Amino acid sequence: MIYIYNDYGGTHSTALAAAYHLNKLPVNRKLTKDEILRVDYFNKLQTSDMGKLIFHGVDDKGNPVYTVGKGSSKVVVPALKNLSLLIQDRYQTNETIVYSNTSHTVPLAMTLGGLLSRRLKLNFIGIPLLVLGAKQSCQNINQLVNHTRSCEKSKAGSVIVLENKNVPISPVKINS
Numbered sequence: 429m430i431y432i433y434n435d436y437g438g439t440h441s442t443a444l445a446a447a448y449h450l451n452k453l454p455v456n457r458k459l460t461k462d463e464i465l466r467v468d469y470f471n472k473l474q475t476s477d478m479g480k481l482i483f484h485g486v487d488d489k490g491n492p493v494y495t496v497g498k499g500s501s502k503v504v505v506p507a508l509k510n511l512s513l514l515i516q517d518r519y520q521t522n523e524t525i526v527y528s529n530t531s532h533t534v535p536l537a538m539t540l541g542g543l544l545s546r547r548l549k550l551n552f553i554g555i556p557l558l559v560l561g562a563k564q565s566c567q568n569i570n571q572l573v574n575h576t577r578s579c580e581k582s583k584a585g586s587v588i589v590l591e592n593k594n595v596p597i598s599p600v601k602i603n604s
Contacts, residue, residue: 429491429580430525434505438482438497439473440542441530441569444562446484446493448573455570464562471545471558473497479504489580505529505589512587522585528576529591533568537561571595 431449433442447453447467454463464470469482478497486492498504505527512525538561545554575595579588 429489430494430523431487431491431576432481432494432496432508432525432527433530433576434496434498434527435529435531435534436497436499437473437475437542437546438478438480438495439469439471439546440538440558440562441534441565442495442497443467443470443484444566444569445528445530445533445573445576446495448570449493449577450485450487453566453570458563459566461559464559465555469495470562471542471555474546475499509587509589516585516587524579524582524584524586524588526576526579526582526588526590528572529589530569530572532592532595533565533572535561535564537564 433445433449435442444453444464444467446469448455453459453467468484473482478499481494481496484493484495496504496508508527515521516523537557541554541557541559541561543554544550545558548554572592572595575592576590579590582588
């Protein structure tokens with residue numbers, strides 16, 4: 429299996445999802461500021477990195493984990509799905525590929541923090557908002573990763589696109 433987490437920028441919720449998937453983060457508590465800021469690629473990618481598949485590592489079952497930022501485009505994931513199907517057909521591979529959208533886990537604090545930090549280069553206000561948003565969403569992102577990993581039982585050679593709109597998401601507490 430190949431796992432590809434996607435969202436708008438590919439540098440916040442997707443980076444956290446990849447880290448959870450690869451067991452690099454604790455799952456039994458909220459994350460600390462240092463844990464969040466040490467996540468590979470968290471708040472490190474630029475607009476020019478959108479559309480690039482970023483390799484994060486291999487999970488405990490030998491499956492590669494990637495992320496991709498899709499920007500505001502609604503065609504990136506369908507194009508990747510069609511390319512995956514073409515490659516599977518052309519090369520007769522049975523590798524299952526899962527595209528998992530993390531956008532629905534992103535709270536307002538993370539959205540604003542990403543805009544201020546990545547686009548406007550106002551790190552002094554953007555990074556604290558990103559950390560707040562990451563703390564608010566860490567449980568939801570971990571639930572989404574568990575849902576995504578449940579696809580391991582899928583038919584070999586399939587291409588799965590998870591929009592994750594119906595994955596149970598806990599309400600965000602502002603005082604977190």
